[in-house]
Amino acid sequence: MLLLASGKLAANPLVLNDAALQAPIPLGQQVEVLKEEPGRPLDLQQARAAQFSPSTQQHLSFGLGARSVWLRLSVDNPQAQVRNLHLQVGTTWLDRLEVYVLRPEGQLLQQALLGDEQVPAQGLKPVQGFVLPLQFEPGRSELYLRLASNDPLLLPITLMTPAQAQEIERQLSYGYGFLYGFLLALCAYNLMIYLGLRERSYLFYALYLLSIIAVNMAYTGHGYAWLWPKSALIQKHVILLLMVLFGCGGLLFASRFLALAEHLPRGLRLVRWFCGTALIILGLLFLAGLHVAATYVAFSFVVLFTVIMVALGALTLRQGRLAGRYFLMAAVCGMVGTAITALSVGGWMPYRTWTFHALEVGIVIEATLLVLALAHWVRDQQRAALKAEQLSRLDPLTGLHNRRAFWELSDSVWSSAQRNQRPLSLLMLDLDHFKKINEHGGHQAGDRALIQVAEVLAQQSRSGDLLARWGGEEFVLLLPETRLDQACALAERIRRAIESKRPLLNNVAPVVAASIGVAELAGQPSLEALIHAADVQLRAAKRQGRNCVMPPIQAGAAQNA
Numbered sequence: 001m002l003l004l005a006s007g008k009l010a011a012n013p014l015v016l017n018d019a020a021l022q023a024p025i026p027l028g029q030q031v032e033v034l035k036e037e038p039g040r041p042l043d044l045q046q047a048r049a050a051q052f053s054p055s056t057q058q059h060l061s062f063g064l065g066a067r068s069v070w071l072r073l074s075v076d077n078p079q080a081q082v083r084n085l086h087l088q089v090g091t092t093w094l095d096r097l098e099v100y101v102l103r104p105e106g107q108l109l110q111q112a113l114l115g116d117e118q119v120p121a122q123g124l125k126p127v128q129g130f131v132l133p134l135q136f137e138p139g140r141s142e143l144y145l146r147l148a149s150n151d152p153l154l155l156p157i158t159l160m161t162p163a164q165a166q167e168i169e170r171q172l173s174y175g176y177g178f179l180y181g182f183l184l185a186l187c188a189y190n191l192m193i194y195l196g197l198r199e200r201s202y203l204f205y206a207l208y209l210l211s212i213i214a215v216n217m218a219y220t221g222h223g224y225a226w227l228w229p230k231s232a233l234i235q236k237h238v239i240l241l242l243m244v245l246f247g248c249g250g251l252l253f254a255s256r257f258l259a260l261a262e263h264l265p266r267g268l269r270l271v272r273w274f275c276g277t278a279l280i281i282l283g284l285l286f287l288a289g290l291h292v293a294a295t296y297v298a299f300s301f302v303v304l305f306t307v308i309m310v311a312l313g314a315l316t317l318r319q320g321r322l323a324g325r326y327f328l329m330a331a332v333c334g335m336v337g338t339a340i341t342a343l344s345v346g347g348w349m350p351y352r353t354w355t356f357h358a359l360e361v362g363i364v365i366e367a368t369l370l371v372l373a374l375a376h377w378v379r380d381q382q383r384a385a386l387k388a389e390q391l392s393r394l395d396p397l398t399g400l401h402n403r404r405a406f407w408e409l410s411d412s413v414w415s416s417a418q419r420n421q422r423p424l425s426l427l428m429l430d431l432d433h434f435k436k437i438n439e440h441g442g443h444q445a446g447d448r449a450l451i452q453v454a455e456v457l458a459q460q461s462r463s464g465d466l467l468a469r470w471g472g473e474e475f476v477l478l479l480p481e482t483r484l485d486q487a488c489a490l491a492e493r494i495r496r497a498i499e500s501k502r503p504l505l506n507n508v509a510p511v512v513a514a515s516i517g518v519a520e521l522a523g524q525p526s527l528e529a530l531i532h533a534a535d536v537q538l539r540a541a542k543r544q545g546r547n548c549v550m551p552p553i554q555a556g557a558a559q560n561a
Contacts (some may be wrong), residue, residue, distance in 0.1 A: 008154070012142060013074035013075055013076040014027075014030050014073060014074065014075050014076065014159075015076045015078060016075060016077045016079075016083050016085070016136060017078055017079075021085075021160075021161055023159065023164070024088075024158045024159065024160035024164050024168070025159045025160065026058060026059070026156070026157070026158050026256070027157040027158065027159055028055060028058040028059045028060050028155075028156070029055055029056070029057065029058055030055075030073055030535055031053050031055050031060075031069070031070045031071045031072060031073045031145075031157065032052035032053060032054055032055065032071065032073070033052060033053050033054075033060070033069060033071060033341035034047060034050050034051070034052045034053070034069065034070040034071075034072070034110040035062075035068075035069050036067065036068045036069065036070065038067060041068065042070065042146075044098075044100055044144060044146075047061070047070045047072075047144060047146070047318075048106075048144070048439070050070075050212045051518045052070070052072050056070075057350075057351075059154075059155075059156045059350070059351040059352065059353075060154075060155035060156070060157065060351075061152075061154050061155065061344070061347045061350070061351040062152075062153040062154075062155070063152055063153065063346055063348065064151075064152050064153075064292060064295055064296060064299075064346055064347060064349060065292055067146060067148060067149075067150070067153075068096075068148035068149075068153075069146075069153065069155075070144065070145065070146050071144070071145040071146075071147070071148055071155075071157070072142065072143070072145075073142070073143040073145075074140065074141075074142055074143075074470075075136055075140070075141045075142070075143055076139070076140050076141075077136045077137065077138050077139060077141065078138075079138060079249070080138055080179075081138065082135050082136065082137055082138070083132050083135070083136040083509075084133065084134075084135055084161075084162065085133075085159055085160065085161060085162075086123075086131055086132070086133055086134070086159070086160050086161070086162055086165040087099070087131070087132045087133075087134050087143075087157070087158075087159055087166075087483040088128050088129060088130070088131050088156075088157065088158040088159075088160065088165070088168075089114075089129055089130050089131075089132070089145065089147070089155065089157050090122050090130060090147060090149075090154065090155045090156070090157070091129050091155075091156075091219075091345075092116070092124060092126065092127070092128075092129055092130075092219065092220060092221025092224065093116060093149060093151045093152075093219065093221075093235075093239060094114075094115050094116060094129065094130060094147060094148075094149050095115050095116060095117050095148050095149045095150060095151075095236075096113075096114075096115040096117055096146070096147070096148040096149070097112075097113070097114040097115045097130055097145065097147055097148075098111070098112075098113055098144075098145065098146040098147075099111060099112040099113075099114070099132055099134075099143075099144075099145055100142075100143070100144040100145075101134060101135075101136070101137075101141055101142070101143055101144075102141065102142045102144065103137075103140070103141060103142070104140050104141075104142060105284075109135070109141065110134060110135060112132055112133065114130045115130070115148075116224060116232060116235045116236075117232050118232070118361050119229075119231070119232050120229045120230060121224055121225075121229065121232075122222060122236075124221055124225055125169065125221050125223040125225075126172070126176070126221040126225050126226075127172045127176065127220045127221065127222075128168065128169070128172065129156070129221075130276020131165060133162070138330065138372055143159075150236075150291040150292055150295070151239070151291075151295055152295070152346050152347055153343055153347075154343045154351060154356075155345070155346075156351065156353075156356075174216070176222070179216070179360055179363075179364065180213060180216075180217075182364065182367070183209050183212060183213050183363075183367060184209075184213065186367055186371060187206045187208055187209040187210055190202040190203075190205050190206040190209070190251070190371075190374075191203070191206045192381065194206065197378075199378060199381075200256055201256050201257055201374060201377065201378070202374065202378075204249075204252050204253040204256045205257075205370065205371075205374055207249050207253070207255050208249040208250050208252070208253040209367065210249075211242070211245050211246040211248075211249035211250075212246060212249075212363055212367070214242050214245070214246070215242040215243055215245070215246040216240070216359075216360065216363070218238050218239045218242045219239050219243075223238065230312050236291070237242070237286055237294075239298075240282065240294050240295060240297075240298040241282065242456075243298045243299070243301070243302050244275075244278050244279060244282055244297075244298055244301050244302075246302070246305075247275070247278075247301055247302055247304075247305030248275040248278075248279070249304060250309060251271050251274070251275055251308065252275075252387070253370075254271075254309060254312045254327075255268055255271055257316075257327065257373070257374065257377060258312055258315065258327075264315070265479045267312075268316075271308070273534060274304075274308070278297065278301045281297055282294055282297055282298065283438060285297060287493075293389065298341050299345075299346050300394045302338055302342050303338075303339055303342055303343075303525070305338075306331075306334060306335035306338045306339055307335065309331040309334060309335060310328070310331045310332055310335050311400050312327075312331070313327045313328030313329075313330070313331035313332070314328060317330065325373075326369045326370070326372045326373035326376060327369075327370065329369050330365070330366040330367075330368075330369035330370045330373060331366070332364050332422075333362045333366045333369065334363065334364040334366035335362075335363055335367075336358070336362055337358045337359045337360070337362015337363060337365075338359050338362060340355050340358035340359070340362075341355060341356060341358045341359035342359075343355075344356060344358070349466075391527075393405035393408070395468075395469040397447060397450060397469075398450055398451055398454035398460070398469050399454070399469065400457075400467055400468055400469045400475075401466070401468035401469070402452050402468060402469060403468060403470055403471060405468060406466065406468035406476060406478075406514055407471075409466055410438070410466055410478055410527060413466060413478055413480050414526075414527045414530075416480070417480060417521055418521070419502075422480070422481055423481060423482055423483045423520065423521065423522040424478070424479065424480055424481075424482065424520065424530075425476050425478075425482045425483065425484055425486070425487035425518060425519065425520045425521070426476065426477065426479065426487075426518070426519055426520075426530050426531060426534045427475075427476065427477040427479065427487060427490070427491050427494070427516055427517070427518055427534065428434065428470070428474065428475075428516065428517045428518075428519075428535050428537070428538045429453075429474065429475045429477070429491075429494070429514050429515070429517075429538075430473060430475075430514065430515050430516075430533070430538055430542070431449065431450075431453060431473040431478070431512065431513070431514050432513040432514060432515055432542075432546040432547055433511075433513075433546075434446060434449070434472075434473040437449055437512070443515060446467070446473075449512050450469075450473065452501045452512070453475065453498055453501070453512070453514065454469065454475070454500075456494060456497045456498050456501065457475055457477060457494060459497075460490065460493060460497065461521060462479075463479060464480055464481070465477060465478065465479050465480070466478040476531070476534075483520065484518065484519075484520040484522075484551075487518045487520065488518050488549055488551065488552075491516040491518050491549040492549050494514070494516065495513075495514055495516055495547065495548070495549055498512055498513065499512070499513055499514075499547065506524070513546060513547035514540065514547065515538055515541035515542050515546050515547065515548060515550075516541060516548075516549045516550070517534045517535060517536065517538030517539070517540065517541055517549075517550055518534060518536030518537055518549060518550065518551065519531075519533035519534040519536075519537060537550040537551060538550070
């Protein structure tokens with residue numbers, strides 16, 4: 001049995017009675033602390049002989065650059081039998097954890113070596129850190145811990161019963177199962193929408209969600225426990241790398257969502273420079289073996305990333321977009337959660353359980369709000385596209401359908417008339433001497449004449465008729481359920497209504513008249529042929545002297561007209 005030289009004993013041991021173990025015991029203020037000097041590591045015997053200082057922190061946090069510390073705890077087991085407990089130490093990124101249990105006189109009872117430098121990492125429990133079963137003999141014992149890490153030295157330490165450890169693990173499994181399930185469901189949802197719509201904002205948001213899951217799995221230890229348990233090298237670098245990739249993923253999505261390439265190209269260049277520079281610097285520091293410097297770069301990048309996201313959210317709001325409200329709120333939630341966790345882990349603010357998990361709470365809120373923001377953004381895009389589509393089918397001057405819309409809408413009318421052998425007629429109208437109106441009254445007079453003719457046509461047509469401006473001063477009117485004589489009568493009414501119109505301009509009423517050609521479905525093989533037949537009649541009306549309808553309206557029909 002190994003016997004070490006006696007060291008200085010703590011005055012007030014932790015008594016392990018049933019009352020004290022009703023709940024897990026946080027040891028932050030129970031232990032004594034000894035910081036090693038850089039480059040001068042201590043072994044157990046040297047540590048026992050050194051002077052420890054009482055801890056003043058409920059949760060020990062030494063920030064970046066602390067490298068290694070010794071902790072000492074004096075324990076008193078008043079029972080006659082061995083007390084079996086679990087020790088939960090630190091965070092999942094501890095490089096090295098040495099555990100020693102001794103008698104006050106120096107007899108070594110138990111020792112263990114843990115940490116993510118060990119392959120595989122014994123005792124690693126995702127989220128909890130390293131959990132080790134300990135046996136405390138009756139009477140006084142000493143617990144010595146040596147902890148070392150190139151990453152932030154964050155050391156929440158808890159002593160608990162096996163049942164309590166099992167309950168904590170169960171609660172954490174449920175909590176992270178919900179978190180990962182929620183984020184993966186959002187990711188799958190956005191990927192499916194992307195595959196359906198081919199809108200890249202959904203793809204970039206899905207990638208951002210994956211980066212959130214990846215960085216969370218890395219720093220909670222799920223990655224080391226499940227994905228790369230035999231690679232200490234990956235574990236050494238993956239957290240810092242994924243922190244930077246997480247920020248790059250968020251900025252990539254924000255750039256697409258805010259259309260920086262269109263609205264703020266200089267801002268897009270700055271975002272790309274920021275992400276590229278961070279990745280290059282991090283890679284160079286990894287190659288140089290400067291892990292502490294790389295840690296500072298990664299944490300600084302994440303904090304700056306959250307600030308940039310909020311700034312971009314404010315920019316969206318300034319553009320007056322409703323989705324910007326959700327984006328800004330999401331960015332603020334993400335910034336607050338990320339900043340609290342980063343500052344807490346880095347040792348710049350006191351560590352608490354809620355500060356460590358603030359990032360995850362912020363992520364859930366941010367992800368939910370960003371889904372709403374993305375939905376509003378896509379809805380705005382669809383409305384704009386629909387409006388553009390509608391405008392592309394309308395004549396901007398008269399508000400009537402244009403030729404493109406006429407061809408799209410007339411196909412069903414033509415097919416129905418042919419299939420059911422129903423009457424169908426078409427009017428082709430052209431304003432007479434329109435060039436003279438423009439020459440004498442200017443383009444304003446011509447535009448006003450076109451608008452008033454369009455109003456006459458709209459007033460005279462029925463709801464089922466298809467009216468369009470064919471081009472220039474020509475109009476076309478497709479008349480379902482209308483025989484040739486009925487179409488000629490309507491054409492005559494339209495001609496008279498136009499003739500009575502005098503669009504005043506500068507108190508001058510230019511003469512406006514129209515020639516109208518009429519044709520019917522009978523004998524026409526296609527709609528194009530029907531339009532051509534009406535156009536032939538229109539040219540005949542022009543040759544007849546203009547301001548008339550061709551073919552001429554019959555006497556009976558004329559009286560009805």
